[in-house]
Amino acid sequence: MPVVAVFQSPSLTREKYEQSVLKVTGGKSRVETPADWPVKGLLVHVAGQGEQGFRVVDVWESEEAFRRFGEKLVPILQAVGVEGRPEIYPAHTFVSA
Numbered sequence: 001m002p003v004v005a006v007f008q009s010p011s012l013t014r015e016k017y018e019q020s021v022l023k024v025t026g027g028k029s030r031v032e033t034p035a036d037w038p039v040k041g042l043l044v045h046v047a048g049q050g051e052q053g054f055r056v057v058d059v060w061e062s063e064e065a066f067r068r069f070g071e072k073l074v075p076i077l078q079a080v081g082v083e084g085r086p087e088i089y090p091a092h093t094f095v096s097a
Helices: 014-024 064-082
Strands: 003-008 042-050 055-058 087-090
Touching: 003 064, 014 055, 014 064, 055 064, 064 087
Parallel strands: none
Antiparallel strands: 003 055, 003 087, 042 055
16 A cells, blocks of 8 residues: 655755755765665655745655665765654555556
8 A cells, every 4th residue: 555755844955855865866966766766666756845844745655665765764864964754644545647
């Protein structure tokens, strides 16, 4: 079952997101395909600035896939100074174009 992960924190800025992308992708400045991630299972990744701050929304094929990614991501976020935990919940509906 797909899971949705929403991350927003006062310490997450566009600049810190971009720093984390460099580390997650092994040096790429942008993520462009699921192959850019260090683990398999990503279905959707969206990041952007909203009224309440910078937000990242991912959909993963399973909670296990998301946890594998988290094992790689958490040390990177700590290194760039981002604190907080994502909101994670099962997707009720998932439609892809």
